[in-house]
Amino acid sequence: MQPSTDSGSDEHTENKATEATLKIPFETAKSAEIAYRVLSVDKEPRRNFVKKDLTLVGDQIEVHFVADQVKNLRTAITSFFGALLLCTDTIKEFELKNSDNDNAGAHASANSA
């Protein structure tokens, strides 16, 4: 029994991970932030063995997946796309139009909120 082996566990070949990065652009930084916050809430199911990291970069979301198996990665990405499309469709359908100040062409005042 050698106690010193635990730091070198990454030499096993099973630990080779499959990775994927998605970069999703949005029309506005505001939409990107909403989608980022909505999609950050749900954690990956523990049995899936997929690690998912979301980052918000301006008007873009970057998602990085690390999985032990390709099939788990596919499942994780498929369900992520499902959630993403539901969120972006909801934004499109229910976005509040700035009806208060659309009479003038003043773009600067539109961000008063």
Added chain:
Amino acid sequence: MVCALGIEGSANKIGVGIIRDGEVLANVRRTYVTPPGEGFLPKETAAHHRDFIHQLIKQALKESQLQPKDLDVICYTKGPGMAPPLLIGAIVARTLSLLWEIPLLGVNHCIGHIEMGRLITGAVNPIVLYVSGGNTQVIAYSNKRYRIFGETIDIAVGNCLDRFARIIKLSNDPSPGYNIEQLAKCGKNYIKLPYVVKGMDVSFSGILSHIEDLADPSKRRNKRKKAEITVEEPEYTKEDLCYSLQETIFAMLVEITERAMAHCESNEVLIVGGVGCNERLQEMMRIMCEERGGKLFAIDERYCIDNGLMIAHAGAEMFRSGTRMSFEDSFVTQRYRTDEVLVTWRDD
């Protein structure tokens, strides 16, 4: 004054409701109906909800004649239920909350049923029988919690009915339970079935196996006894089977409800949940209540069967009493027991 929008989608119904200070402004719903002999599966159910959730929200807003800015809180079902359908409601609720800058609140599905029943009937402190496709519980309020006095130890009563309906190939439209109820009205002969009450708890899976066997002996698992089957298998009609199943399982529910009433010295019973709109169950419970000098409160299918309004109402009560939820906590959970929720809105 609290104005709340509620989204419910924990099982095969997707519903949106709007309530303002106990006044119903909108309550719309779509049901995912599967072909006879088939149940609803998580993935397909989620796809159904996704197809209809946006138009239901629009319809609810239109009926209520409200603008998003008139709402104080957006509520969604946090659990219990099937994860994929729950997520549809949660993701849309989160997105709306951020888009419209309105607080978000996750609601326990069972609490939604109880509070909706209390609002509609005016029952003050009833023993609650919550019976649906996923839950079977006898509940009493005590010291800021809805406490579970008795429940099923295996499948829910509605699940037992739904699966029996599948075996005899009844239609799932409008619901399997409704079709069983109609057939049962024509039943004449009572077929003896197992009666399984264990203390305050009930069990339905054995009854289901037993009646499955009566309805379709060809599917009997124990093939070694094949020779005996052909000897004398009495013919049972679907009507008699439906009638006998209802009488047996409803009698079990009435028994544990009566025991809870005696224990809590309560004389009010409230039936909620999808099975609660079965008129035979209501009739049996009413007889029991009248014999004890008590009163039964029951509601019709608009409020009994899963709906968005109950989530809106329970959420509004929580919001009024100061409950808030951080956005990071707006996840869903398949298991979420009724007694986990601190009842901040009741003072008794």
